Amino acid sequence: MEAEASTFETSEMLAAFLASTPLLSDSWKLCSRANATAPQGFVANQVEDVCYVAFSGVQAFTGWDPGCRNLVPLDTSDSGLFSAWRRQGEEEEPVMVHAGFLHMFLSAFHTASFQTQIFEIMKRSKSVVFTGHSIGAPIASLSALWFLTRFQSISSSPSVICITFGSPLLGNKSLSRAILQERWGGNFWHVVARHDIVPRLLFAPLTPHLHFLLQLWHLCMPSPYLIEPTVQLHEHQTSELFRFVLAYVEASTREEGAVRPLFCPFGNFMFCTNEGAVCVDNEMAIVKLLHVMFFSGSASSSIIDHFNYGDYVGKVSLQFLSTRGFVEGDLPESSYEAGVELALQSSEIPSHVSGLVKDCLKMAKRMGRTPNLNSAGVAIALSKITPLRAQIEWYKASCDESDDQMGYYDSFKQRGASKRDFKINMNRIKLAQFWDDLIGMLETNQLSHDFHKRAKYVNASQFYKLLVEPLDIAEYYRSGMHRVRGHYIKHGREKRYEIFDKWWGAKKVGDEESNKRSTFASLTQDSCFWARLEEARDWLEIVRTEGDTRKLCMLWENIDKFEQYARRMVEKKEVSIDVLARNSSYSLWIEELKELRLHLQQFPPSFPTLLDGRVVP
Incomplete structure (x- = not known):
C-alpha cells in the first residue's frame, strides 16, 4: 500500500469546515453590498467582535494595457508601506505585484475613510476579514498584506484573514514564496468558481478583448441578472477570449517548454462547484485545477460564473451537512484514498481527466510533507x-x-x-x-x-x-x-x-543585543576581522617599499581606516581576548605600525605621504 495510506487527504474536509462557518456567507453578503452601493470604494460591517471590510468590484481601472501585465516591485510603493518586503540580495527576484492593483490599493489606503476604519478595527475588533469580489479582491489581498506587515509584531493586534471571490492573480512567484516564509499562507483564502475566467486571466498576455470585459463588469456588477443576455449579445468576443486564455492556462501546467507565467497563485484556493468544494494550497495543484475545471467549461459559462458566487456560497454552506458515500464494492483502500475520492466528487472533475487530478493531489501531498x-x-x-x-x-x-x-x-x-x-x-x-x-x-x-x-x-x-x-x-x-x-x-x-x-541581518534585534558590553565577547563579532587584518598587514608591508606618492597616500588611508575600525571594535568590546593576546597578529601589527610611524617622524621621506590622517612632506 502507498505511503499516503497512513495520511489524510484534507482538501474536501477543509472546504467543508470553512463552509460550516459564517465567514464565507458574511463575506459574500458584504461584497454584494459593496458592488451595488459603493463603486470605487469599500463598506465595513461589525459582527460582534469581527470586522468585515469589503472592497467593491466596480473600480476605475486602467491597468489592462494590451500586451503588458505591469508588474512592479512591491517595496517601491509610496510612504514605505511595504518597505519590509525589500529583497535581501541582488540575486533574488524582488516581490512584484500588478501595478494597477497596487495603485488602486494605495488610492483606497490614503482616503480618510480607510484610515478611520483601521483605527476603529484596532480599537473595537478582535478579528478583521478583508474581502472583495473581482477587481476588488486584489485590493483586499493587499490590505491584508499591509495589515499583517504593519501589525504582526503587536501581540494585541486583531487576527487577520482575507477571503476573495473571483480574484485575478496578484503577483509573481517571489510574492508567493515570501508569504510562505512569513507563515501567512493560511491567512489568504481565494474562492474560485469552477469556470470563472477572471482567476485565469493573467496567465495570458492582455488583449483588446479585455476592454469589452471591463465594460461588461461595470454594467453587470451592480445588477448580475443582466449578465446572461449581455453575454449572448457578445458571443463571438467571449468565445475568442475563452480560447485564448485557455491556451495559456494549459501552457502554464507544463513543467518544461514554454516561458513560465509571470503571475503565481498564493495562499489557499477554494474551488467551488455544484457538488461542493475543495481547498488546495499547493501551487502546482492550484494551477492544474484552474486548467482542468476551466477546460470543462464554455465561453459563456466562463463569464457567467464570475457573477455566480452567491449561488456557490449558498450551496457549499448547505452541502457540508450532507452525507457522502461510496458505491458498494468500490470502497477506497485507505483513509487517504477516501479523501481523494471525496475531493474528486466535490470538484466535479470529468471522469476522463480525474486520473490526472488524482495524481496531482497525491504529488502535492508528497511535496507538502x-x-x-x-x-x-x-x-x-x-x-x-x-x-x-x-x-x-x-x-x-x-x-x-x-x-x-x-x-x-x-x-x-x-x-x-x-x-x-x-x-x-x-x-x-x-x-x-x-x-x-x-x-x-x-x-x-x-x-x-x-x-x-x-x-x-x-x-x-x-x-x-x-x-x-x-x-x-x-x-x-x-x-x-x-x-x-x-x-x-x-x-x-x-x-x-x-x-x-x-x-542574521534579517533577524530582529532585541534589547539584549543593543546593550553595551561590560566584558570582551566570547567570539569576535566580525567574523572577517582577521581577513581585514591580513589585508592591513599587506598594506603595511607595501608601504615600506612603495615609491609612488599617489599609491602611498591610498595605502596610508586604508591603514588608517582599518586602525580606526579595529580600535572601535576593541573599545566596544566586540572582539575576543585572542585579538589582544601579546603575540597575536593584531598586537604585532600595532607594534609594527607604531615603529614605522616613529621611523617616518625621525627620518621623513623626501616625498609627501599620509601619517595619522594628514599629509607629511
Whole structure:
C-alpha cells in the first residue's frame, strides 16, 4: 500500500469546515453590498467582535494595457508601506505585484475613510476579514498584506484573514514564496468558481478583448441578472477570449517548454462547484485545477460564473451537512484514498481527466510533507554535529590560555602536525560540509519555506560563522591562497558565510543585543576581522617599499581606516581576548605600525605621504 495510506487527504474536509462557518456567507453578503452601493470604494460591517471590510468590484481601472501585465516591485510603493518586503540580495527576484492593483490599493489606503476604519478595527475588533469580489479582491489581498506587515509584531493586534471571490492573480512567484516564509499562507483564502475566467486571466498576455470585459463588469456588477443576455449579445468576443486564455492556462501546467507565467497563485484556493468544494494550497495543484475545471467549461459559462458566487456560497454552506458515500464494492483502500475520492466528487472533475487530478493531489501531498520531513532530519543532523563544534570551542579556550600568547587565530594558522590540530581541522571541514548541504537543500526547495527564518538555525549559523570562519581565514593565508587568488574577503570567502550574513541581518534585534558590553565577547563579532587584518598587514608591508606618492597616500588611508575600525571594535568590546593576546597578529601589527610611524617622524621621506590622517612632506 502507498505511503499516503497512513495520511489524510484534507482538501474536501477543509472546504467543508470553512463552509460550516459564517465567514464565507458574511463575506459574500458584504461584497454584494459593496458592488451595488459603493463603486470605487469599500463598506465595513461589525459582527460582534469581527470586522468585515469589503472592497467593491466596480473600480476605475486602467491597468489592462494590451500586451503588458505591469508588474512592479512591491517595496517601491509610496510612504514605505511595504518597505519590509525589500529583497535581501541582488540575486533574488524582488516581490512584484500588478501595478494597477497596487495603485488602486494605495488610492483606497490614503482616503480618510480607510484610515478611520483601521483605527476603529484596532480599537473595537478582535478579528478583521478583508474581502472583495473581482477587481476588488486584489485590493483586499493587499490590505491584508499591509495589515499583517504593519501589525504582526503587536501581540494585541486583531487576527487577520482575507477571503476573495473571483480574484485575478496578484503577483509573481517571489510574492508567493515570501508569504510562505512569513507563515501567512493560511491567512489568504481565494474562492474560485469552477469556470470563472477572471482567476485565469493573467496567465495570458492582455488583449483588446479585455476592454469589452471591463465594460461588461461595470454594467453587470451592480445588477448580475443582466449578465446572461449581455453575454449572448457578445458571443463571438467571449468565445475568442475563452480560447485564448485557455491556451495559456494549459501552457502554464507544463513543467518544461514554454516561458513560465509571470503571475503565481498564493495562499489557499477554494474551488467551488455544484457538488461542493475543495481547498488546495499547493501551487502546482492550484494551477492544474484552474486548467482542468476551466477546460470543462464554455465561453459563456466562463463569464457567467464570475457573477455566480452567491449561488456557490449558498450551496457549499448547505452541502457540508450532507452525507457522502461510496458505491458498494468500490470502497477506497485507505483513509487517504477516501479523501481523494471525496475531493474528486466535490470538484466535479470529468471522469476522463480525474486520473490526472488524482495524481496531482497525491504529488502535492508528497511535496507538502517532504520539506517538513527533511527539516526534521536537519534538526537531528544539527544535534549530531554539535560535539564537533564543542571541540572547536574547547580548542579556542586552550589556545587563548596558552603560554605562547598567540591566541586562537594565530595558533591554528601556525599549527603543527599534532593529532589535536588534525582533529580540529577535520571538524572544520565536516561542519562546512553540513552547512553547505543544508544550503543546497534550501535552494532546491527541499526544506520548509521559512526554514532560514527559524531562530534555531539563524542562531546556530551565526555562532558557527563567528567560531569557524576565523579558522577558514587562517587556512586560506596559511596555504598561500591569497597569493594565487587574492585576498580572502573578495576572492576566498565561501558563499555560506554571505548567506548567514543575510539571515542574521534579517533577524530582529532585541534589547539584549543593543546593550553595551561590560566584558570582551566570547567570539569576535566580525567574523572577517582577521581577513581585514591580513589585508592591513599587506598594506603595511607595501608601504615600506612603495615609491609612488599617489599609491602611498591610498595605502596610508586604508591603514588608517582599518586602525580606526579595529580600535572601535576593541573599545566596544566586540572582539575576543585572542585579538589582544601579546603575540597575536593584531598586537604585532600595532607594534609594527607604531615603529614605522616613529621611523617616518625621525627620518621623513623626501616625498609627501599620509601619517595619522594628514599629509607629511
